Amino acid sequence: MTDAAPRLDQMLCFALYSANGAMNRAYKPALDALGLTYPQYVTLVALWERDGRTVGQLGEALFLESNTLTPLLKRMEAAGLVRRQRDPEDERQVRVFLTDDGRAMQARAADVPTRMLKALGCDAEAIAALATEVTAARDRVVGAKAA
Amino acid sequence: MTDAAPRLDQMLCFALYSANGAMNRAYKPALDALGLTYPQYVTLVALWERDGRTVGQLGEALFLESNTLTPLLKRMEAAGLVRRQRDPEDERQVRVFLTDDGRAMQARAADVPTRMLKALGCDAEAIAALATEVTAARDRVVGAKAA
DNA sequence: TAAATTTATATCGTGGACGACATGATCGTG
DNA sequence: CACGATCATGTCGTCCACGATATAAATTTA
Structure with a gap:
């Protein structure tokens, strides 16, 4: 009943939405120079913290699901940043490992x-x-x- | 030199990125029931505040460009929520007007x-x-x- | 152990975001 | 008036996000 007409500049969701977009735009030039997108960059940050995680563990850290991560990781694999490998202990899982280039990127992006x-x-x-x-x-x- | 290895849980950009995603997921059920996506919803909020804006003015309010807004507005037009009309005063501009359904949505989404x-x-x-x-x-x- | 269930990843389709570029209208200056 | 610059919008290609669903491996249950 007392639901006021929402105003864009008072909505937390919009503050987050627009601030996220602004941050992405601000990061873009630096990441472009490295050939990375923002989601790829945070994926690397997660792997620099702990290498060899499964897709599911990465998704838990990044708040993403396999339907987003799988193509993203494939592009990163094509770019030579990571290697994907089925876990021999449990072949349902795929573990993601940094390549030398992926590790070297940490210094380049420091x-x-x-x-x-x-x-x-x-x-x-x-x-x-x-x-x-x-x-x-x-x-x-x-x-x-x-x- | 002293650039520390970034940690996901200390990065403001990642806080915004993941919080935005979480908000979107939280809004989704309510917006699905209305047949709206989140960007469509905030576009309506902007139009409820002031109807008949140009694409550029909407973009300024929403921090989006015409290459994002045009297809979004076309989908909203196809859904019967808005009407797009060239400004007769300056035919380079397109003004966006709420339809009756678009106005009625304000009550439904209150x-x-x-x-x-x-x-x-x-x-x-x-x-x-x-x-x-x-x-x-x-x-x-x-x-x-x-x- | 065989069948049913659960789990992990992947695939497909839609919508969004953005850079690069195209198109057409308007404006400014010669 | 004409012509070049500028401006608003639109198109195209790529990547990301997510729901629905598929596939295959592991686990549970009968």
Whole structure:
């Protein structure tokens, strides 16, 4: 009854939607120079943290499903960044391993997050605090689905 | 030099990326019931605020370009939600008008944001504050591109 | 152990986002 | 007025995201 007409500039979902788009656009030049898309970049970040994960484990970390990850990983494999290999212990699973090029990319991309912090005004603590709040909101939304 | 290895759970871009995806998934059931996608929904919100905008003005509000908006608006036109019409004053511009169905959708969708607030824990003030912070970060990123 | 179920990944179709480029209208200046 | 520049929109190709569904391997159950 008291549902007010929503206004774009008050909606958290739109703030996230538009901020995500803005971040993607800001990352694009640096990632283009490396031949990466943003989802490919975060996939590499996840693999630099822990190599040899299964597709499912990567999806859990990235909040993506196999129907998104499989073609993405195939493109990364075609680009020589990763290798996909069935787990001999459980042939249903596919494990993803960095190639030498994939590992080398970590050094080439090392300054990408630093540049982004600068674009955001370089107040690293405030940025980290905001990331924490956004992550908490995300986890509330994810949890709400199950409830 | 001191560029630390980025960690997914500390990156604001990934927080925004994953939170946006989670919000989209949370909205989906309600929007599916209305036959809308999320970008179509925010386009309607923008038109409910002010009808008859040009494609460019809509893009400015939604942070989208004509190459994204044109097909989206065509689908909405095919669904009977909007009407597109060349501005007689300047035939380069296309103005987008709500149809009766498009206006009626406002009532049908009135409880969608309310439901989302509940999914987020219903602390409306904290949500609004977070939206403000995320919007400010977005605007810093958008502004940084120009600099 | 054979059949049924569950699990992991992959495939297909639709919609969205964006760069590069095309088209047509308008504007500015000679 | 003409012609070149500019502007708004649209088209095309690529990649991403996701629902629905397929396939094959592992596990459970009978």
